[in-house]
Amino acid sequence: MGTTKSHVFTERQNQLAKVAKALGHPARIAILDILKQRDCICGDIVEELDLSQSTISQHLKELKVAGLIRGEIDGPKTCYCINTAAFGLVSTDLQQLLTVPTSSCGPNCC
Helix, strand or coil, X not given: CCCCCXXXXXXXXXXXXXXXXXXXXXXXXXXXXXXXXXXXXXXXXHHHCCCCHHHHHHHHHHHHHCCCEEEEEECCEEEEEECHHHHHHHHHHHHHHHCCCCCCCCCCCC
16 A cells, blocks of 8 residues: 655645635725725725625625734724735735746756
8 A cells, every 4th residue: 555645735825825715806806905095994895896795794704814804893883904914924925926936947848
């Protein structure tokens, strides 16, 4: 019997995958664009996008799980804002991941 190899992903790899999943829907990108223009939003997102409240709530949940936004309860509403610390880390990690090495292929590659 052969041995099976299991790969354990790093915390950075897991976090980047979570962020990539969260960024994989245009509504979430639109929500982030709206949140970047303001300090904090409490319910105005539904008025700006042609989506139902429940759909917006689901997208906000995904962005929050990925750590890209923060939400604070303010009475009956939840106010959302960009998690600037997380954005900085994700930006750095994505930039490192997407930087093309200068010698990625040899002369007989591709």
